[in-house]
Amino acid sequence: MTIILLLHVIFICIFLKRNGDTPAWLKLFALSPLLMAPWLMFMSIFFFDAPGYSWQPLALFISVNTYPLLIYVGAFLACRLYRKGHKRWALVPPSLFTLINLLAILAVILA
Numbered sequence: 001m002t003i004i005l006l007l008h009v010i011f012i013c014i015f016l017k018r019n020g021d022t023p024a025w026l027k028l029f030a031l032s033p034l035l036m037a038p039w040l041m042f043m044s045i046f047f048f049d050a051p052g053y054s055w056q057p058l059a060l061f062i063s064v065n066t067y068p069l070l071i072y073v074g075a076f077l078a079c080r081l082y083r084k085g086h087k088r089w090a091l092v093p094p095s096l097f098t099l100i101n102l103l104a105i106l107a108v109i110l111a
Helices: 004-019 024-049 055-081 089-110
Strands: none
Touching: 004 024, 004 055, 024 055, 024 089, 055 089
């Protein structure tokens, strides 16, 4: 888990270095869905609690832990759209990931 968090720090440094010309509010908004990543990583450990061996817990574990990589791709896409002049479209990828995070929190609360 420490290695994954170190990779997050490296990705954030690369993101901030490559997108120095975009406004700070967009960078913060684009990376804000990552606030849920440590919680997701911790919860994904419990996928292996079920007795027996199946491919489903491993597939869920890999998919949940690669979700932050999609957030990074969305953040790079948002900054690229902003630089090309599509300022409104630059808000779509971070908003989508924020909506996914809010729906996940709502599902946990209602469960």
